[in-house]
Amino acid sequence: MNRVILDFMIPLEIGVTANDYLNLMDSDYEQYPIDIWSKNLSKDSIKTLETQIVNEILRLWNMDAIDIVLCQYSNIVPILEKHNIPYEYAIETPVFLENVVKKFMYLISLDHMHENLPVMINVAASDNTLNTDKNIELITKHTNDFLSSNMINSAMHKNNASACAVITVDNLHQITNNEQNCNLSVYLDKHLDFEVSIGYGIGLNLDMAIKNSHTARREALLSGKSFIFTEKGNLIGPLNSKACMVIENHAIYDIGKIAKNSSLSAVTIKRIISILKLTNSNMVTTQDLSSHLKSTVRNANRILKNLEKGGYAKITCTQTSNIKGRPTKVYELNFHI
Template structure:
C-alpha cells in the first residue's frame, strides 16, 4: 500500500527532499509544497492536508508553528532536523578547511535570537550538542505564533548586526528559508544539511506513525446524548423517543450506522474514532449538537469519548459529561485522556491533558479532586488571567459561593493561591477577595 506524504519545505531544500523520497517510491506517493515565510505554513497545510496521510517538514520550527496554529488534530507529522552527528561534523569541517576561522566567530542561526553568543566555541566547551538545545526547546514551546512568524526576520536582522559589528565570520544555518538572504547580504554561511542515512530513517519513522494512525482511527468511540436538565427521577419517555428519532434521522442524512443503546442518563451511540473525528471536524465543533438543538424542544448535552476498549470509552464519556457540568456544552475525551472543548459554535476550544501529573499533585496537596483542579485550570486559560474571585468561580462552576470559597481556601492553604487584594462587587457588604492562582503547568 502506498501512503501519501505532504512535504512542506523551502525552495532551497525542495530538490534534496525530492531525491530522498524518490528512493521510497514503492510505498510512498509524495507532494512537495514550498514556503518562503513561516506565516504561510497554516494556509499551505489547510490547502493540501486533506490529500495526505502524513506530513514531513524540514525543521522543528515548521512543525511547532503548525501544531500551534492549526486547529484540530494534525495528520501524523514529523520534522526532519539536523542529526547530532552532523551538528558536530559541520563546524569541524569548517575549522579544518579554513584554519583562520575562530570557533567563537562561527554562530548558529537557530540560537542567535535567544543566545547571541551561541557559537561553535560554546559547543566545544559544553562538549554536547544536547546541552545547547534545552533553552531553545523551552523558548520554542513558550513562543507565540506571532513570535515564530517573525523569527526569520529577527535572525537575519541579528546576524546582519553582528556581521556589521565584525563579531562573526560564518553562520551555520538550520533555517533554510534565510540561506539565500544571507548570501545576498554577502554574509558567509553554510547550511547544516542532514545525512542521507538519517533522512531515510526519518521517512521510515513517519511511515510507522501513519500506520499506527490508521490502526487507531478505528478505535471504539461513543457519543452520549443526555437532557441538560433532566426531570426529577430521570428523563421521560417523550424525551427518549424524540432523541432516538432525531439520532436516527441524523445518521440517515450522514450515511452512518449508529448502534444506539438506552442508558440511565440518556442514549449512547457506539461508533468509532473516524466517525467522531468526522462529525466534530477533527475535534473542533459538534455538528450533532447543532442538529439536536434545531430538532428538539428541550436542551441536550452531547459528550464524546474515545478509548482502546468499550470500557475505556464509557469512562471517557463520563469525564466529558462531567466537564460540561450542566452547561450544555459538548466535550470530548480521547484515548490519551486529552479533554477537548467546548465544541459549541462561537466558543474557544481548548485541549488539555487530564492526567497531567502536576495537576494531580496540586489536587492531592490541596485535598481537592483532580477534576476540580483540571476544570479550574481550563477556566483560567479561557479567561486568560490568573486572578479569580469566589463569585466568578461559583458562576462558572455552577456551585455556591460557599463551595467556591472552600476550593480557593484549600488552594491558599496548600500554597497554590494567594489573596492579592479585595474588590467591592456590590455597593454594600464585605469586599470580595481576589485570589491569584500560582501553580505553573
C-alpha cells in the first residue's frame, strides 16, 4: 500500500500513499484536511494544481517509488499514459456522472442569469447646485462615450437630477474590475470640470435596480465617489479606495439607521464600529478617531459631533496634559448593535 499513491493527496502535503490516506481516515479529525483544503481553493491555486500533481508523480515514478496511481483528476490521465505509468481512474457510475452534469448545468444557468441581471448606473454632480440641464447633458454624453468605448450597449436617459444608463452585471464586472474600481469615475474626472457621484444598483428587475442605484448614489454623496448596492441588499464601496468594503444586508438596517440619524455615511459608521472592535473599547477622542480613520482632526470632530446629536455619543470626561492647550474630550460611543 505504500507503493500505491492517490493523486488528490499530493497538494495536502501530509503523505501521498494509500496507507497515508487510510491513516488519515482513522484519525479523529473534526474536519478532515481534505475538506479544509478543498474549501479554500482559489482560482490561482487550481491553475497550478495539475502541474504540482504531475511533477510529483513523475518524480516518484522515476525514483521507482510507486507501482500505480489511483487517479481522481482526469486531466492527468493522458500524461500518465504517455509515461506508461499504471493507473486506475476511480470514476463513479454513469448515474452519478449524469447527476453531476445536471447540477453543473444548473449552476451555470444560475450564474448566467445573475450575469444578465439589470444594473442601473446613476450619475450626477456631487454638488447639487451644479446639476443643471447643461451639466446633466455633459454627464450623459461622456457616460455614453465611456460605455461605447468599452463596447457596452446601454440604454441612456436623463432626468432633472441625474444621468442614467442600464447595463448588466456582466458589464458591471468589466467596468469595475469585479467591484473594486470605478473606471467610469476615472474617465469622467478627465472629461468634466466638476466632481460626480456614481451609484450602481443591481436588481432582480429594472425597478429594483433603479431604487438600488439611488441608494448607492446617496452613499456616494456622503463618503465616496462610487458605490454599488446589490440585489441581495449588500453595499460595496467606496470603489477606487483602499477603504472599499462590503456591508452585508443583515447589518444594513441598523447601520443605515445610525447613519441617517447622525447625518453620516453607512461606511463611516461601519469603519467606526470596526475601530471600536479593534481597540476593544467604546471610549475615543477626536485625535484617536482622526488617527484610525486617517482623516483630519476637524473631520473627526465633525463625526463625533454628529454622533452626539444622533444620541450615539456622549462626553464622559476630559483629559489634560502638561502641554498648554484645551483639555481633550473623551467620548463614549454606543450604537446598541
